Amino acid sequence: MTVERIEKIFLGLTAAMLLVFLGALFYSAFGMGMHLPDREGEILPSEVRNTPPFDDPGVREVGDNQYEVVLIGAAWSFTPREIRVPAGAEVTFIATTTDVIHGVHIEGTRLNFMLIPGQISKVTSTFREPGEHLMICHEYCGAGHHLMYGRVIVE
Amino acid sequence: MKNPTVASPEGFQLPDSQRRVIRWMIYLAFGALFIGIINGLGQALNYARVDILQYFPGMRNYYQGLTVHGVVNAIVFTFAFANGFLALTTSRALARPLNTPLLWAVLGTMVAGTLLAGYAMATGQASVLYTFYPPLLAHWSFYVGLALLVVSTWLTAILLFGALRGWRKENEGKRIPLMAFISVATYAMWTLASLGIAISVVGLLIPWSLGLIAHSDPLLSRTLFWYSGHPIVYFWLLPAYVSWYVMVPRQAGGTLFSDPLTRVVFIMFLLLSIPTGFHHQYTDPGISGGMKALHGVLTFGVFFPSMVTAFSVMYALEIGGRRRGGTGLANWFLKLDWKNPALVAQILAMLTFTLGGITGLINASYNLNQAIHNTAWVPGHFHMTVGSAVTMSFMGIAFWLIPYLNRQELVGRGLALVSQWVYFFGVLVMARGLISGGLDGMPRRTEMLEAPYSKPSWELAGMLTGLGGTLMFVGGMLFFAVLIATVLFGKKTDTPEDIPFTDTHQPPATTGWEVKLDSFRYWLIAAIVLILIAYGPFLAQYLPGNFTSTGYRFF
Ligand code: HEM
Ligand SMILES: [Cu+2]
Ligand SMILES: [Cu+2]
Numbered sequence: 001m002t003v004e005r006i007e008k009i010f011l012g013l014t015a016a017m018l019l020v021f022l023g024a025l026f027y028s029a030f031g032m033g034m035h036l037p038d039r040e041g042e043i044l045p046s047e048v049r050n051t052p053p054f055d056d057p058g059v060r061e062v063g064d065n066q067y068e069v070v071l072i073g074a075a076w077s078f079t080p081r082e083i084r085v086p087a088g089a090e091v092t093f094i095a096t097t098t099d100v101i102h103g104v105h106i107e108g109t110r111l112n113f114m115l116i117p118g119q120i121s122k123v124t125s126t127f128r129e130p131g132e133h134l135m136i137c138h139e140y141c142g143a144g145h146h147l148m149y150g151r152v153i154v155e
Numbered sequence: 156m157k158n159p160t161v162a163s164p165e166g167f168q169l170p171d172s173q174r175r176v177i178r179w180m181i182y183l184a185f186g187a188l189f190i191g192i193i194n195g196l197g198q199a200l201n202y203a204r205v206d207i208l209q210y211f212p213g214m215r216n217y218y219q220g221l222t223v224h225g226v227v228n229a230i231v232f233t234f235a236f237a238n239g240f241l242a243l244t245t246s247r248a249l250a251r252p253l254n255t256p257l258l259w260a261v262l263g264t265m266v267a268g269t270l271l272a273g274y275a276m277a278t279g280q281a282s283v284l285y286t287f288y289p290p291l292l293a294h295w296s297f298y299v300g301l302a303l304l305v306v307s308t309w310l311t312a313i314l315l316f317g318a319l320r321g322w323r324k325e326n327e328g329k330r331i332p333l334m335a336f337i338s339v340a341t342y343a344m345w346t347l348a349s350l351g352i353a354i355s356v357v358g359l360l361i362p363w364s365l366g367l368i369a370h371s372d373p374l375l376s377r378t379l380f381w382y383s384g385h386p387i388v389y390f391w392l393l394p395a396y397v398s399w400y401v402m403v404p405r406q407a408g409g410t411l412f413s414d415p416l417t418r419v420v421f422i423m424f425l426l427l428s429i430p431t432g433f434h435h436q437y438t439d440p441g442i443s444g445g446m447k448a449l450h451g452v453l454t455f456g457v458f459f460p461s462m463v464t465a466f467s468v469m470y471a472l473e474i475g476g477r478r479r480g481g482t483g484l485a486n487w488f489l490k491l492d493w494k495n496p497a498l499v500a501q502i503l504a505m506l507t508f509t510l511g512g513i514t515g516l517i518n519a520s521y522n523l524n525q526a527i528h529n530t531a532w533v534p535g536h537f538h539m540t541v542g543s544a545v546t547m548s549f550m551g552i553a554f555w556l557i558p559y560l561n562r563q564e565l566v567g568r569g570l571a572l573v574s575q576w577v578y579f580f581g582v583l584v585m586a587r588g589l590i591s592g593g594l595d596g597m598p599r600r601t602e603m604l605e606a607p608y609s610k611p612s613w614e615l616a617g618m619l620t621g622l623g624g625t626l627m628f629v630g631g632m633l634f635f636a637v638l639i640a641t642v643l644f645g646k647k648t649d650t651p652e653d654i655p656f657t658d659t660h661q662p663p664a665t666t667g668w669e670v671k672l673d674s675f676r677y678w679l680i681a682a683i684v685l686i687l688i689a690y691g692p693f694l695a696q697y698l699p700g701n702f703t704s705t706g707y708r709f710f
Contacts, residue, residue, distance in 0.1 A: 001415035001669055002661065007466055014462040018455045025451070025521045029444075034522045036437050038444045042701055075709050100707050101288050101373055103438075103529050107596025107610070110525040113438045117290055117373045118701040121440040134608050138529035138598040140284050142291065142709025143216055146606040 037113050037121050040094075045117040048072060048098045059083055062092075071095040073102035073115045076144035078135065083152045085127060092124040103139035106152050114139060127154040160414060160663050161333045161401055162656050163250035169243065176258045178560040180239030183265060184232050185553065185638060188546070191228035192631040194220045199585060199624020201604050202531070202592075202617040215279045217602035218710060223276050225285025226301075229391070229541060231269050234304055236549050237394045238265065238311045240556070241338040244397060245315045247654055248335035249322040257314045264307040272300025282710035284600065286380060287360070289371035292706030295364040302356050305349050308390075312342040330663045331673050333414050334401045334656055340421040341393040343675050344386060347682055348429050351382030363706065370702040374441045381432035382690065389428040389457075391541045393421070395548035399468045399501065402552075404657035406498045407491055409475030412467060414659040418672045420460040420467075426682050427457040430689030437524040446693055447521070453689065454519040461512060468505065471657070496571035500551025503579040504544045510583075511539035514590070529600070531616070532593025535586040538627075543582040547575060550634050557638060559652055563645030567637045574637060578630030585623025592616025 003011075028034050048054045049072070057070045057079045067089050072079045074097065085091050095104060097115040104121075105112045108131075113121050127133075137148035169177070197208040197220055208214055238261050246253050275281035275297035283291045287298070319331065319339055331339075355376045362368045404411045411417065433450035436442055473487050481487025492498055514536040518524055527533065534542075558565050565571065593599070597613045663669065671677070 001413070001419075001664070003413070003416065007470075010466050011459075011463065014459065018458060021516070021520065022452065022455055025523065026448070029448070029522050034525075036444050036447055036522055036525070037440045037442075039441055042441075044703055046703070046705075075707070100291050100709060101377075105529065105596065105598065110522070112525040112528050114436075114440065116377065116440055117704045119374055119439075119441040134596065134610070136596065136598050136601075136608065138601070139288075140218060140221075140291075140600045142707070143218060143282070144709070145218070145600070146602045149606075149608045 034110065035123075037123055040120045040122040042118055043096055043120055045096075045098055048096055053094060054096060059085060065089045067091045069093045069095075071104070073097040073104070073137065073141075073148070075099050075102075075142050076137070076148040078104075078137070078148065078150040081150040083135070083150065085152070085154060087127055087130045087154050090124060090126050092122065095121045100141050101139050102137045102141050102148065105136050105138045107134045107136060109133060112138075127152070130154050160330055161411075161659060162248035162335070163332060165250050166653050167247055167250035168651050169246055170252050173246075173253055173255060173258055174560055176255075176262055177239045177243055180235050180242075180262055180265065181553070181556060181560065183262075183269070184235035184239065184549070185635070187227040187231035187235065187269070188631070189635055191224050191232060192628055194224040195228075196624055196628040198224060199627075200621045201602060202588070202624075203621025204604050204617060205621060206604055213277065216282065216710070217605075218284065218600075219276065219279055219282045221600065222282050222284050226272060226276065228546075229285055229387075230301070230304055231265075232549075233391045233541070233545065234308055235265055237341070237390065238307060240394050240549075240552065241341060241397065242311060242314055243654070244401075245318055245335045245338045248332040248338070248656075249318055251318050251322055253314055254317055257310060257317070261307050261310045261314065264303045264310060268300045268303030268307065270300070271296045271303065275300065279710065286384070288380070289360060289363070289373050289376050290704035290706050291710075292364060292708055295361060298356050298360045298364055302353070302361065305353055305356070308342070308345060308349060312346045315339045315342050330665060330670065333417060333659070333663070334397070336418055336673065337393075337397050337400065337421045339675070340418075340425055341390065341397065343679060344393070344425040344428055344682075345390040347425075347679065347686070348383050348386030348390065351379040351432075352384075355379035368702075369705065371704045371706065372700040372702045373704050374439070375697070375700045377439070378432070378436065378442075378693070381435040382429065383432075384435060385432045385454075386428035388537075388541065389424050391545045393424060395501075395504065395545050396421075396464060398548055398552050399464065399505070401656050402654075403468065403498065403501050404471035404475065405655045406495060406501075407472050407475030408478050409471040409473070409657070411657045411659045412470050412474075413661045414663045415661065415669055415672070416463065416467065418663070420463050422672065422678055423460040424457070425678050426685060427453060427460070429682065430685045431457060433689075434519050434524070437521065438528050441697070442693060446689075450689060451519060451521045453685075455516075458512070458516055458519075465509070465512075472502070494568075494572070496565075496568060496575060497551045497554040499572055500547045500554065500575040503575055504547035504551065507539045507547070507579065507582055508544035510586070511536060511544055515540065527593055529598060530593035531589040531597040531599050531620070534599050535589030535593055538582055538589070539586050543578065547578060550575065550578075553638060555655065557641055558645060558648075559654060561642065561645065562648050562651060563641060564648060565637070566640040566645050570633055571637045574630050574633035576630075577633065578627050581623045581626025581628075581630055583623065585620050585627060588616045588619025588621075588623055592620070
């Protein structure tokens with residue numbers, strides 16, 4: 001099998017491009033701490049509202065400039081519907097669902113994760129600027145899916 | 156100069172009885188597309204805040220229509236076309252008739268599967284979208300219908316491997332003709348890839364929908380779905396690649412440069428398509444970041460054969476353009492036969508696929524995925540892949556395939572050309588709308604007209620979506636006008652035509668290591684090893700699973 005010179009150049013450039021992209025991605029993940037959701041434990045969907053921390057959903061300060069948001073998705077609303085956090089604080093979302101799969105996307109941010117029955121989702125991020133963001137359920141969850149949303153207010 | 160290694164040099168014709176069965180498979184495919192496109196119009200206009208779905212008879216809500224759109228377009232249309240088309244290419248390349256009862260069985264299971272799933276969707280008992288994630292619970296007939304559609308692809312795989320085996324017995328030591336090799340490779344890949352959906356549907360969801368087991372495991376079923384759900388995009392795409400590699404060069408007056416490299420490309424798809432499914436689950440809980448990263452790297456790997464394809468196909472087109480008097484760096488492109496609708500459809504398909512590929516690489520980019528996951532960006536992306544690159548290729552193929560199967564002449568060549576240009580511009584405009592909206596947080600799978608929330612920037616995005624979708628719809632309907640006119644009024648031709656296939660500049664080696672490329676057995680084993688590496692660690696720590704979800708009918 002002979003491969004033409006021009007093709008070798010083309011494929012070499014393709015490989016180089018892909019490697020550069022991968023390098024940038026891994027730097028952003030492991031160098032800058034932009035992580036994806038990981039394994040955070042399981043939960044019984046029917047018992048969510050009786051299982052800590054989901055027995056007390058809401059926002060709380062857990063440390064110096066650190067906040068925790070305990071969030072529950074259920075057809076077709078979020079609890080809490082409105083989340084207030086200060087700008088510049090490190091915010092960790094701990095979330096799950098009581099029924100079907102839902103999604104959470106806080107538009108304008110990289111907070112974008114799934115709620116899967118039986119699984120606990122956890123993501124951390126910082127809202128740098130004050131402002132308001134829609135928090136949208138972005139996974140189909142039944143006939144009222146488009147009604148399911150909330151707000152994040154950064155103060 | 157005909158090279159015998161692409162397909163048998165004898166002008167083989169499939170027996171009439173088998174040609175008829177394949178014709179009905181292609182009709183089923185386009186019948187499904189017809190219904191799908193009508194629903195697509197409703198969805199696109201919904202993003203533009205225009206409600207036409209209320210006039211659709213029997214439509215209960217947006218999501219019922221969206222389920223139909225996904226299932227008939229992405230599953231029935233693509234499966235039926237692949238089953239018929241690659242059965243034909245294999246049989247022609249090997250110069251062997253197919254097994255008639257098996258061919259009928261393929262058609263039969265497809266029709267039965269479509270009717271069952273169609274019944275469940277039409278009666279509103281399966282508005283779970285084409286991804287059918289539990290614990291949303293559909294009527295059992297939906298799952299059984301889907302299972303039958305998958306079975307039809309397995310029967311096709313048996314058909315193709317059977318033909319290949321028969322050919323090998325009579326042609327010991329010879330290289331498999333290229334057109335047969337790449338067709339069979341497509342089915343080898345998909346057979347392995349479809350096991351995930353099959354296990355989930357047959358093993359978990361059907362018994363669950365019948366009440367035989369009480370609970371489902373949403374994460375497990377989702378993982379099994381995406382085990383098949385990424386490679387399925389290559390199952391959609393590879394029949395188009397078969398055409399791009401061995402037919403388009405001929406239609407463009409060019410030559411495929413390298414036979415061995417083409418085989419290597421399809422082998423890479425067989426190896427790398429499957430161990431990448433977690434890139435659809437980047438934002439899922441319950442799966443470790445390390446495994447997601449591994450699938451991310453492998454996904455970048457499977458981008459490679461598509462780049463080789465871009466090169467090879469472009470090269471073949473350039474040879475064609477230069478033979479037609481093209482000169483300079485780009486002038487050959489203008490010299491291509493822009494009056495041949497079969498060719499034009501597929502060139503335009505390649506152009507949208509370039510954009511589809513770039514957006515796909517962005518989707519695959521690990522944490523960058525969080526910027527666009529489940530936003531309108533995603534349908535923006537895949538209407539430039541399956542929704543146009545694949546669909547327009549299949550429409551382009553139909554421009555010669557229907558006349559070939561029916562021994563008729565194409566009616567309305569001019570209209571055929573117009574249909575493809577309109578669809579092409581339509582999809583670019585719609586994708587522009589969906590992609591810009593998605594970057595701004597506009598969600599997918601959402602009845603925007605009824606949503607209580609919105610953003611000012613979504614307005615233009617929605618309007619472009621509606622406008623582009625309308626153009627796609629018009630292009631699609633013009634295509635169907637050509638198709639129906641051809642079937643009804645196309646002049647009969649007496650001399651049977653052959654299917655168009657290219658010769659190659661660089662034929663396959665008949666000695667040395669390259670001969671080993673034709674051993675599917677080794678490639679399948681290698682693919683299984685990669686799958687075990689990619690999914691083994693997750694399954695080892697996750698099984699026996701978390702079966703705690705009861706079913707919900709929230710529709
Ligand atoms: C007239 C042509 C078409 C139009 C106007 C159109 C429009 C749309 C729109 C606007 C969506 C997004 C809906 C939403 O997320 O709420 C969508 C989804 C989709 N389309 Fe199309 N489409 C067309 C043709 C096709 C074709 C030919 C295919 C595949 C062969 C296809 C496959 C899909 C799939 C798989 C989805 C995702 C469904 C889901 O999210 O469950 N579409 N389409
Ligand atoms: Cu939802
Ligand atoms: Cu994928």
